[in-house]
Amino acid sequence: MRFFLILLASLMMFSPAHAGTPFGQSKYSKIERIKSDFKNTVKDGKLKIVIDLSDQRMVVKRTGHRDLTWIISSGARGYETPKGTYKPQRLFERYYSKTYDDAPMHWAVFFHGGYAIHQTGTLLGMGTPQSHGCIRLAPHRAARLFKWVQAYGRSRTSIVVQA
Numbered sequence: 001m002r003f004f005l006i007l008l009a010s011l012m013m014f015s016p017a018h019a020g021t022p023f024g025q026s027k028y029s030k031i032e033r034i035k036s037d038f039k040n041t042v043k044d045g046k047l048k049i050v051i052d053l054s055d056q057r058m059v060v061k062r063t064g065h066r067d068l069t070w071i072i073s074s075g076a077r078g079y080e081t082p083k084g085t086y087k088p089q090r091l092f093e094r095y096y097s098k099t100y101d102d103a104p105m106h107w108a109v110f111f112h113g114g115y116a117i118h119q120t121g122t123l124l125g126m127g128t129p130q131s132h133g134c135i136r137l138a139p140h141r142a143a144r145l146f147k148w149v150q151a152y153g154r155s156r157t158s159i160v161v162q163a
Contacts, residue, residue: 047152049117049145049159051135053081056127058117058135060145062152070141071126075133082133086111086159088149100132107142109149111159118142135161 045063052059053074060068075081090110097103099114108118117135119142120126126138137145149157 042151042153042156045152045156047148047157049157051081051117051159051161053083053129053161053163056129058137060148062148070137073120073126073131073136074129075131076129079132081129081131081135081161082112082115083161083163084112086161088154088157088159091146091149091154093146105134107137107139107146109146109159111161117145117159 047063048061050059050061051057051072051074056072056074058070058072060070088109088111090108092108092110093106095105095108095116095118097105104121105116105118108116110116115133115135117137119139120136123138126136130136136142
């Protein structure tokens with residue numbers, strides 16, 4: 001009985017956010033690794049990312065390639081995604097929000113202050129505005145977009161956010 005009480009007390013000391021993870025690791029320790037199917041540099045051409053907030057869609061346009069349309073999740077009411085034309089400012093393969101409790105924002109392409117295009121942790125709610133203003137993508141698409149922004153470069157990439 002004493003052993004059971006000690007075990008129960010030790011389990012209660014750990015945060016539920018870390019339940020089921022090995023000691024010393026957070027629930028965000030692993031990130032999906034995606035193999036890239038292209039080179040790290042593109043000698044010419046442009047990358048244009050058009051985000052339509054009303055349709056919750058992103059169209060990725062690359063010079064000489066077929067346009068791709070992906071479902072996104074943008075800012076919820078009260079956390080609207082800013083509209084405008086931007087250039088990527090910062091890129092992070094792994095990133096944790098400094099504003100929202102270390103929420104994972106992997107494959108992040110920051111385009112306006114703290115607003116970024118990044119992977120979502122869950123595909124629930126895709127196609128509806130549910131974020132705090134960022135643009136969320138499925139993990140494999142966020143990784144692919146991140147690699148393309150790296151390959152084309154920030155100067156040859158534009159991000160257009162429209163209603």
